[in-house]
Amino acid sequence: MISYKPKDWFTFLFRFHKSDTLRELFPLLIGIGIYGALITWLLLDYIHVPDSSVIHKTNVVHTTLGFVLSLLLAFRINSAYDRWWEGRKLWGSLVNNSRNLAIKVKHLGTAADVDFYNKHIPLYAQVLKDHLRETIQNDYDAKVDITKHVPNQVASLMIERSYHLNDGKLNTGELMSINAELMSFTDICGACERIKNTPIPYNYGVFIKKFIFFFVMSLPLTWAFELHYYIIPIIAFVLYVLASIELIAEEIENPFGFDENDLPLDLIAGNIKKHINEILG
Numbered sequence: 001m002i003s004y005k006p007k008d009w010f011t012f013l014f015r016f017h018k019s020d021t022l023r024e025l026f027p028l029l030i031g032i033g034i035y036g037a038l039i040t041w042l043l044l045d046y047i048h049v050p051d052s053s054v055i056h057k058t059n060v061v062h063t064t065l066g067f068v069l070s071l072l073l074a075f076r077i078n079s080a081y082d083r084w085w086e087g088r089k090l091w092g093s094l095v096n097n098s099r100n101l102a103i104k105v106k107h108l109g110t111a112a113d114v115d116f117y118n119k120h121i122p123l124y125a126q127v128l129k130d131h132l133r134e135t136i137q138n139d140y141d142a143k144v145d146i147t148k149h150v151p152n153q154v155a156s157l158m159i160e161r162s163y164h165l166n167d168g169k170l171n172t173g174e175l176m177s178i179n180a181e182l183m184s185f186t187d188i189c190g191a192c193e194r195i196k197n198t199p200i201p202y203n204y205g206v207f208i209k210k211f212i213f214f215f216v217m218s219l220p221l222t223w224a225f226e227l228h229y230y231i232i233p234i235i236a237f238v239l240y241v242l243a244s245i246e247l248i249a250e251e252i253e254n255p256f257g258f259d260e261n262d263l264p265l266d267l268i269a270g271n272i273k274k275h276i277n278e279i280l281g
Contacts, residue, residue, distance in 0.1 A: 021240070021243070021244035021247045021248065022240065022244075024247060025239070025240055025243055025244065025247070028239065028243070029236040029239060029240055030236075032216060032217075032235055032236055032239050033232045033233070033235065033236045035217070035220070035235075036219075036220045036224075036231045036232050036235040036236075037229060037231075037232050039220035039221065039224055040220060040224040040228060040229055040231055040232075043220075043221070043224050043225070044224060044225070044228065049225075059222050062215070062218070062219065062222060065215055066215070069211055069212070069215055069242070072208055072211065073208070073242065073245045073246070076200070076204075076208060076245065076246065076249045077245050077248065077249045079200065079249070079253070080200070080248070080249035080250070080252050080253040081249075081252060083195050083252070083253050083254075083255065084252040084253070084255040084261075084263070086191070086195060087192060087195055087255040087256060087263055088255070088263055090188050090191050090192055091188075091192075091263060091265065091268050093184065093188055094125060094128070094184075094185070094188050094268075094272070095268065095271065095272055095275075097180075097181045097184045097185065097188075098121050098122075098124075098125065098181075098272050098275070098276060099275055099276070099279065100181050101117070101121060101178060101181035101182065102117060102118075102121055102275075102276045102279040102280050103279055104177060104178045104181070105117045105165070105178065105280070106279060106280055108165055108166060108170060108174055108177075108178070109165045109166055110165075110166055110167065113161065113164075113165050113166065114280050115280075116161055117158065117161070117276075117280060118276060118277065118280035118281060119141065119142075120142065120154060120157060120158050120161075121158070121272070121276045122269070122272050122273035122276050122277075123140065123141070123142055123154055124151060124154045124155060124158070124185055125268070125269040125272040125273070126140075126269050126273075127140060127144070127150045127151050127154055128151045128188075128189055128192070129256075129265040129266070129268075129269050130150070131149075131150055131151050131189075132192055132193070132196055132256040132265070133256060133257060133258070133265070136150055142154060142157065143157070144157075151185075151186075151189045152186065152189070155182070155185045155186050155189075158182060158185075159182050162175065162178055162179075162182060163175070165178075192256065195254070195255070195256075196254055196256055199253060199254070200249075200253060205250075208246060209246065212239075212242045212243060212246065215242075216235065216238060216239045216242065219231075219235050219238065220235060223235070248261075
């Protein structure tokens with residue numbers, strides 16, 4: 001995830017990074033500029049379309065479609081950001097519940113229990129991160145089968161240990177006090193899997209891309225008469241704005257990957273390990 005100062009916005013105009021949409025769209029912007037120049041030349045200098053032509057009156061079509069397209073893109077980016085923000089809240093809950101569980105274990109368990117949870121609570125964050133990124137490793141310091149659902153196995157080990165806390169002398173109330181945190185791990189995993197495995201419907205994503213393409217490609221047919229060759233930078237800018245919104249939505253709708261704007265899962269998992277070691281170490 002990219003760290004930045006929100007108030008230092010002026011420098012953003014001159015800063016380019018890996019995920020900047022201008023880098024990815026630049027060849028397409030050059031192409032659409034050439035296309036706009038070609039259409040303008042054909043209509044004005046080669047064919048000499050008369051002022052009475054019906055093409056001059058089709059601006060109302062673009063006005064109407066532009067409004068519809070803006071609504072679709074607003075819904076698209078909002079839906080993607082909701083998924084990103086929900087993922088961040090889930091990992092925030094994992095941080096808090098990990099701390100709460102560690103604090104309770106410190107007061108309820110024996111030294112052996114403390115050592116066990118000091119290792120397995122941070123391990124759950126690590127295996128969940130790897131599970132969501134499909135980068136499961138074979139060197140986890142725990143008895144797990146990497147061919148199966150690793151987060152479930154780590155959660156099962158912690159739940160099993162909870163029944164033997166303090167040599168099995170916990171009463172029902174004490175056991176129930178740590179049950180919420182233990183159950184929340186699996187709930188968080190399931191919610192993250194829902195976000196990762198349920199992308200925006202295919203037809204919706206494809207339709208928006210086609211809509212943007214045909215909308216921009218048809219702009220020179222009407223704007224050429226009013227803007228002449230000034231249409232070259234203008235049509236490129238329109239494409240940049242519309243396509244950038246779609247590209248940003250595609251990047252953040254799965255917030256658990258390795259893209260520049262995805263969640264900093266390595267940092268969050270590292271902080272969980274650090275804080276649990278401070279509590280139980």
